[in-house]
Amino acid sequence: MTIGPLMIDLKGMTLDPAERELLRHPWVGGVILFSRNYESPEQIAALIDSIHTLRGPRLLVAVDHEGGRVQRFREGFTSLPPVRLLGQIYDRDPPQARRLAAITGWLMAAELRAVGVDFSFAPVLDLDQGVSRVIGDRAFHSEPDAVIALSKAYVRGMAWAGMAAVGKHFPGHGSVAADSHVALPVDERPWQQIRERDLLPFERLISAGLPAIMPAHVRYASVDLLPAGFSPFWLEEVLRGQLGFQGAIISDDLGMAGAAGVGGMSERVRAALSAGCDMALVCNDPHGYAPLLDELEGDHLPGTPARLLRLYGRYPLTRSQLSRNSAWQRAVQAVTAYARF
Template identity: 35%
Template sequence: MRRLGLAAAAVVAAGALAGCASDGPARPTARESASGPPSTSVTPSTTSTPTTTQGPAQDPTQEPTQDLGEPLPWGPTVGELAQAHEIVAAMTAGELAGQVIVGRYAGTDPSVAARLVRRLHLAGVCVTNDNVVDADQVRATTRAVTRAAHHDGRDFPAVIGIDEEGGTVSHLRGIATDFPAFEDAGLAIGQHERRGRQVVQQAAYATAQELRAFGFSWVFAPDADVTIGPADVTIGSRSPSSDPKLAALAVGAAVRGYDDAGLVSTIKHFPGHGSATVDSHRTLPHIDASMRRLEHRDLRPFARGIDAGAPAVMVGHLDVEAMAPGGPSSVEPKIYDYLRDDLGFEGVAITDSLGMGAVAGIPDLGVKALEAGADLLLMPADTTTMHRVVKRAVEDGTLSRDRVEDAAARVVALQLWQASASQDDPLPADPAKVAENAEAASAALREAAYGS
């Protein structure tokens, strides 16, 4: 792979966007304060009406200039996305196939994860509790993966992700701070909206700083599912609320907290797993709600998260009758079309784990997901086989190289953003302070949810 570094961003982007100039800030501040006005309704995107204000005459033959430092709605700047397109255009088919896969690996040896990333040119890996021993071993793993990506010719961070939602879903239990389940976020906001949103945002910020201190660049949280209660056998307390408004506010606050700390967050499991009565880890759930019901309940937290600047959305494995009957949603173009066209999402669409029972036995699963609109394939059952299948599909034209380049460019742009955003929010010099802040944020969330 041709090495393109962070220092070359302005040069590469200027070449991709001829005549562009940057006179704006290199990095935006937080997208929205926690006390900003909520927007929890699902409204399809529409074409904007051109302004009628009289302005200076422009030469119609001159291309409009773009500010390379202008942030896109999902985080990266115009320049970072342009740089990402330059990077992926220079990739071989094997490198390109790897850049749209986040792999799984067995065991606790950091070198195993590192070799997988370098050999298959993977975007990165997902670390689970099966890969974890203690704090030192976790840091050794993230360092090894980071070095592997660098040795593969990359000057942007690897995707080093983890499910760290709080409550029952914590793959760093006993190592990182014990945050409560995300249902406490909805409870806190229900008790006092303004204060609740502040503590939720702070909890996400503290979680993100702690994960960054361990070497992670992504978190597969927050959960945006609206639970239906006891019949919901999978999500439960992972959901912020059974009330769509509270769930939406919690998701928006959490996204801003992660974003402020320079960690990539992922709202999940689109278009909503909270009403599923079977577990997609085992089989394909059928969602029979009407479209009106989905828009009123399930989709509202996703709309709110996207409005707050969510950089990534995880698409679940669901048979959603009103949107794409038959499913699974992770390989259905109509699902991605709704996400992009109706909700206006421009960031990275990542599948739920491709090793789950709901998608078992589907031929060419990764190719189908990419064709449908996915940008990143999460944890295939066999990472090496998935890479080989995607690489072959790109080489023989079964899968459009343009489609895969578009997907990979989003992933790379987000990693360029992560590198820059984390520099803008440096971690405390004393590691103990990171843990202290996380403990305080966890306690504040519990207190806001239940009172003292």
């Protein structure tokens, strides 16, 4: 059996029989976890183990765990500061900021790998231009060179812990005020400005071997009529062609308002996959998954690209091993210390 091109979420902290059936469907290839799925490290590890035992190859398990406002697991995990703090440190001491970025990426990934999570949707590669509240301090910096330096270190730290990074939100979400969760943002800037600034972090991280990318639910009006996540121009011509990206492309949540203009959920899934996404993310619609899978049943099921298989997590420590690990202890101290300033 292959893993399918859909990633869906769960209602609670354990699997119910209907969810077990859904997760065995050939169109499903992954699960994204949220705060409602979390109670403790022991509980989330048991939930993930129950997901892993459902089928082979096992489903991918992911979470949004950037730090700051976006950290789904809290109690029992290190509280990670927003990465903007690393940008502020970078302005004073670039080598120290790069060192702390690598430590933070490793700590985030190591703690998630210890409970069985394959990958986090991180890091944010957007340039924060001071207009997007939904991005804000989730971005490292406003300048491409700083974002490149810090995100490369952060991704390197994730890789040391056995986790693949997912850069987001291609080609850049930091210059629009609208929140794509509730509206479709439209970026009116010319191609040249996007190319010379926003694309630079993606281009440099791709050159360094970035494993996966999430495109934005943003329409870049001077470039293409379609939002980036549904655009063959952005995903095939620019991302695959011009930038040479060979990793996995995972859509942003197709349940967001920024995706609504494409049609119903099955039309959104088809459009995202046709545009070049390898996996379509659908969240917060537990009653809609069975009808969606029924609608997709007759469609040709794409094979599993090798680039998705490279997102499986590697060599985790157990929670008890991690707590005794001197590198983890030092990382917690370092992150806790800079988070206070």
